[in-house]
Amino acid sequence: MAAPNNGSNITGNLTNQFVQPPWRVALWSVAYSFVLAVAVFGNLIVIWIILAHKRMRTVTNYFLLNLAFSDASMAAFNTLINFVYATHGEWYFGKAYCKFHNFFPVTSVFASIYSMTAIAVDRYMAIIHPLKPRLSAKATTGVIVCIWSLAVVLAFPLCYFSTTKTLPRRTLCYVAWPRMADDPFMYHIIVTVLVYVLPLVVMGITYTIVGVTLWGGEIPGDSSDNYHGQLRAKRKVVKMMIIVVVTFALCWLPFHVYFIVTGLNKPLNKWKYIQQVYLSVLWLAMSSTMYNPIIYCCLNSRFRAGFKRAFRWCPFIKVSSYDELELRSTRLHPTRQSSMYTLSRMDTTMVVVYDPAEGDGGAAIASGRKSSLPSRKRSYITSRQSEIVRCNGSNAKTQNGAAPSAHPEEFS
Structure with a gap:
């Protein structure tokens, strides 16, 4: 998740060969700042909606809470720092933050995608095996703790080997792998498999089975209005989560392809336009942190009601009595x-x-x-x-x- 000059091309690169004109830097600054603002504020509102309303405290929403926290954290701590380092080619933030800067993105992305995977498995169990007991609040908390623990273990080598190096005209932050020729590429392959390919395969299988069950034909045995209401509710949640997963996959695919291609063909790192390619794929990957709140607001009536309450100070936002009821805790x-x-x-x-x-x-x-x-x-x-x-x-x-x-x- 680091800048392209953090790898094996560090030796002999004493000056920044990628100097951009001010207008281009300004455009990229606006683009990255937009991602930062939308991601941080959008995900903080999602966190508030779930924590402030008892009706929103469900198993699925606790995983969405974890997803929102990891996205907001990565946007706040890494988006602009990554942009500044990739644009200027110089590290201004010290050795301690260099370690955190290389460590946290992998941790955050791992937590994000495995929160989505946990939701997919939970939806699978609720729909395919409805008679089996659901996750309790305590078990859900345990799953979230396990996700973050595994994320820390996977990203620990980046923190351990990260360091800074002061050259005559610039300071670099990079991961000093024991074998600089092979280790960076091998590690990224491992990360790609564990943080991208494997969870997407699991979610693809579970959502395919769930989709065939929900849309392949009505479940016999009940034709009541209550049954149809439950079926519509299940379909809405599954549809929303499929869109979230597909969005994540599309945003991060070019990033992983970039590192695999440049790892196999190292001379590409010195190509004239490689910096623009990197800034593009990095922006797309970072933008994955800002889409989820928009998806929730568009596809879920309760999240939409929560966003209306959060922005009710705006003159053109009206909170109706229906919106109030959507978030009110009700008992039968x-x-x-x-x-x-x-x-x-x-x-x-x-x-x-x-x-x-x-x-x-x-x-x-x-x-x-x-x-x-x-x-x-x-x-x-x-x-x-x-x-x-x-x-x-x-x-x-x-x-x-x-x-x-x-x-x-x-x-x-």
Whole structure:
């Protein structure tokens, strides 16, 4: 994740061969500053939406919280520093920050993509194996701690071997690998496999199975409005996460290709326009930190309501009562209205009570003969509705023993 002159071409490069005109530096400055501002403020708002609203504290959203934290951190600590070093070719920030600068991006990207992977696995378990227990809050925290621990282990060599070197006209920050000819390339191959290829393969498989299940045909056995509401909610969350993953993959693909190509063909590092290529792929990779808040706002009504609340001071942003309800913590309290909603779907049956002394009326009906019931025979319209209405209250239950629900299950 470092500048292109941090590798084996350090020796003999005493001056900066990539000097840009001021107008070009200004344009790149605006581009990188835009990424920094949108990524930091957008992800901080996402963090606020999840932490400040109890309704948003779900397993999926805790992983989104971790993803937002890692993206905001990388944007704040590395985006502009990377740009300054890649543009000027000189390190101004000391040896300690040099170690952090090379170490943290790999840690952050690892945490980001494996948070997405954890969400994909969680969606897979919730949809393909709905009867198995879901992750608890404690287990979710444990998974997040494991993700960051593995990220630190993977990135530790960059911190350990990073150093600065003062040349006659410039100071460099680079990773002093024991074997400068081979180690940088081998390490980047390992990082590419563990932080890009492997998690994308896992997410590709899980989301393919989930997509076939959700969009391949309706699940038989239930045609209620509640079922269809749950199905729509599942589809929305999966669709949003697929877009997040595809965006991440497209943003980081040119970056990994760049380092593989320049690692195989080292003379490319001295090509006249290699700096512009690097700044382009670096900007695209860094921009991956700013797209997620935009995706959440566009595709999720609750995040959209949260962004409206965050920007309600703007004169053109209106927070409706519906937006307030989207983020309000709600608990189901069975009422007459919710019970009647369920009851309206019950079947009504007729029970005919007759006197046996008057004859076999039931046989007459079964045989299709016309018969008139004596005046002593009485008809009662009975229904499961009346039974449940009488039970209406805090302990109201359906015949299956479940409390009536007026809303689909929450998935995001």
